Amino acid sequence: MSEKVLNILLAEDDPNFGIVLKDYLELHDYNVTLCKDGCLAITAFRKGEFDLCILDVMMPKKDGFTLAREIKKLKPEAPLIFLTAKSMKDDMLEGFKIGADDYITKPFDSEVLLYKIKAVLNRKGGQTLEKAVPAEYTIGRYRFLHKLRQLHHNGIEQRLSPKESELLLMLCQHLNDVLPREIALQRIWHEDNYFTARSMDVYIAKLRKYLKEDPSVEIINIHGQGYRLCIQNGVML
Structure with a gap:
């Protein structure tokens, strides 16, 4: 039986960065829905089934914190990772108060993000797409x-x-x-x-x-x- 492919909602207003990150995650066998603002992201979340949400904080129409609150109202257990260029302590605390599972500041190593995703999904009891580990x-x-x-x-x-x-x-x-x-x-x-x-x-x-x-x-x-x-x-x- 094939493993379940996990679905990620990516909300990112920078089109170039969003496309690069989407392609990178899809190379690692995730299905990624990319939305360029918070309004499009919450619409996509209502229509789809997502295992993880990766949200940029600074977005037009609806910022990442507002989007996260709306997602948590619809699905309180939804795993969230915030992406941001801001590293201020108050912003990080705000994200964790909303219910973020992790918070990563741009620029970042994409491989580190990949392991953060796997760590969050493991903590939430979700499946990850690790290659089979030899017994010996x-x-x-x-x-x-x-x-x-x-x-x-x-x-x-x-x-x-x-x-x-x-x-x-x-x-x-x-x-x-x-x-x-x-x-x-x-x-x-x-x-x-x-x-x-x-x-x-x-x-x-x-x-x-x-x-x-x-x-x-x-x-x-x-x-x-x-x-x-x-x-x-x-x-x-």
Whole structure:
């Protein structure tokens, strides 16, 4: 059975930015309805079924905050993400008071937005269109069973915490490539700030300790970017 394709309502008055963002999200298998102002967006919302709404704050005819209030009256559980060029604390608080699930300031990394969308849908119990995750990875001399949160080496089993397992999975998925710090923080901790970044550093140190018995396996810190899982002269499935 095929997975349900999720529907996103995108309200954005900048036509060029709106089209680029719509195309990007559709490349990642979402159906996107783009509306250039709040009035068109609320009409579309009444007519359609949407799993998530992404709303620009500054729009003609009806601003994003007003639009969000009307959406919440029609469907209180509707997930909302605000897009805005404004980063003032009062505006952010206003958005969260209305019921926003997240708030992202322009300009932003589109991949970060993608993970914010997935995080919001996961919290709301919705489906996401993640590719199937292999049940087992071979990392040098280690066997990593993600769903069981187990790391095996020489007959010894290391139990992983949920965050350790999720972080190792993301490193495996970015093998020999950089896992951007902000993407891991948004996906696992659902927040990117000083304290969550320090927490992630602690988890990276734990994973290095678990993998230290195989010198061909290394987690490298890429300054200012993130981490990279490297396997020298080895194979990972």
